[in-house]
Amino acid sequence: MSQTIPLDTKPPTTEESVVSICDRLYPQLGIENVKEINSYDDRNYLVSGKNEEQFILKITNSIDTQDDGLLEGQNKLMLHLSRKYELCVPVPILNVHGQYLSREELNTNQNGQKFAIRLLKYVSGTILGKLQLNKQLLIQCGEYLGKLQRCINDGYTDQSIKTRQYLWSLTSFPQARQYLYVLDQNPIKRQWVEEAMNRFETEILERKDQFEHAYLHGDFNEQNILVKDGSISGIIDFGDIYYGPRIFDLAICIAYVMLVDMSDLDPVLDAPRYVLEGFIKHVPLCERELVSIPICSVARIAQSVTLGLWTYQQQPGMNICWSPKQKDGKCCNE
Structure with a gap:
């Protein structure tokens, strides 16, 4: 639908x-x-x-x-x-x-x-997106997410959340096709988004029953992760929770931290590796899940670009947290 x-x-x-x-x-x-x-x-x-x-x-x-x-x-x-x-x-x-x-x-x-x-x-702390990331913070992101996922799925169950379908869930990425026209002025970017969407459909969604499922935070990004005294201290904004393949939360986290300022690290090579290193301390992953994470991370970035740009065109004055470089610490601080 x-x-x-x-x-x-x-x-x-x-x-x-x-x-x-x-x-x-x-x-x-x-x-x-x-x-x-x-x-x-x-x-x-x-x-x-x-x-x-x-x-x-x-x-x-x-x-x-x-x-x-x-x-x-x-x-x-x-x-x-x-x-x-x-x-x-x-x-x-x-x-x-x-x-x-x-x-x-x-x-x-x-x-x-x-x-x-x-x-x-109110949960106090500094939003991760306002900081310069290092190896330790990246590992902590993965550790915190892994712990969060284990805690969520230990005794929590809810039918409304389990059956929830909405446009911003990663599962619904193909629904963004109806908004691809916002990228018509940038054919190269539109082609990239379409390729990411097609690959995600073929390699992930058509095989999603083969993945372990879990209740997910749904938006574990640099604007929702809080830091105190140099360590990850909390998480905010539970408005996007849903039920889906457990690697989706990890892929979303990786997608966004790769776009945050880093100190002496390669955002594409180092960021995913360190986040994953922390995550698997709490949630071991199989080979199928490991090779699927990059596909899901690219899908999330493509989804954010498309839906964020469409929404901004409809409401130009709206402060939308779709731009990876936006680090004012205000968006999604809920």
């Missing part, structure tokens, strides 16, 4: 209305300051409460709000990782009704449309 990118679904809010939402749903926190931070299609606000506690108020776009079970599955996973393994992830906070999620009309919205509202604990 063909999918399209939803546009104009961002919640119609203001910082003033967010203060009102916080007072109504989370009065115990005494929210004092509100500041909007960048997000792809949701509204995210950094809010500060009494005792200088910080949280992220997340108001989800109308499309995902209507997806029964999706946000509940995300909350369930974050709680699973925090409670069972004490991983540093954004943990949802109970509202005044004793729930982790509330679907409500907004004061500025006149058509009765509802949006999901959640408050998550």
Whole structure:
């Protein structure tokens, strides 16, 4: 089934209305300051409460709000990782009704449309994309991802997430064909994307039942990985979780770290090797998976270029985290 990118679904809010939402749903926190931070299609606000506690108020776009079970599955996973393994992830906070999620009309919205509202604990740290990568950080990326994948798949299960299909999952890369026209002014790049897509379909998707499957973070990139005191400390943004071949998360990580500044390393030869070295300490891979990683990494870059450029053409003012060189530390900081 063909999918399209939803546009104009961002919640119609203001910082003033967010203060009102916080007072109504989370009065115990005494929210004092509100500041909007960048997000792809949701509204995210950094809010500060009494005792200088910080949280992220997340108001989800109308499309995902209507997806029964999706946000509940995300909350369930974050709680699973925090409670069972004490991983540093954004943990949802109970509202005044004793729930982790509330679907409500907004004061500025006149058509009765509802949006999901959640408050998550703020996870501090420096975004990996703002740093210069070295061998140790790359190995740590792989180690953290391998550990994360093992933790996710130890006791977590959710039918909504397991059956989820959406355009930005790596499995859906061939769906980007409908947007290839955005590359018409660059025939060489379009040919490269089409070749990457064809190879991914033939060598990966047509044989995907031969791969080990797992629940995936879905977007383990340099904008979502946090660092403290020189070590990987946490992971944010669980909006892209789904179920698929377990090497997809590793391939996505490799695709993006190859495009981050490095100190005295070859980004194409060294970055994949060191990330893989760390990953297989926790998740051993078979030969079929190992030879498939480069194909999947190239597919992810091609997917990001195509979908990111299409979205930017539709909404030129949108701060989109599709460019590998964008390191402002704001995009996807959810």
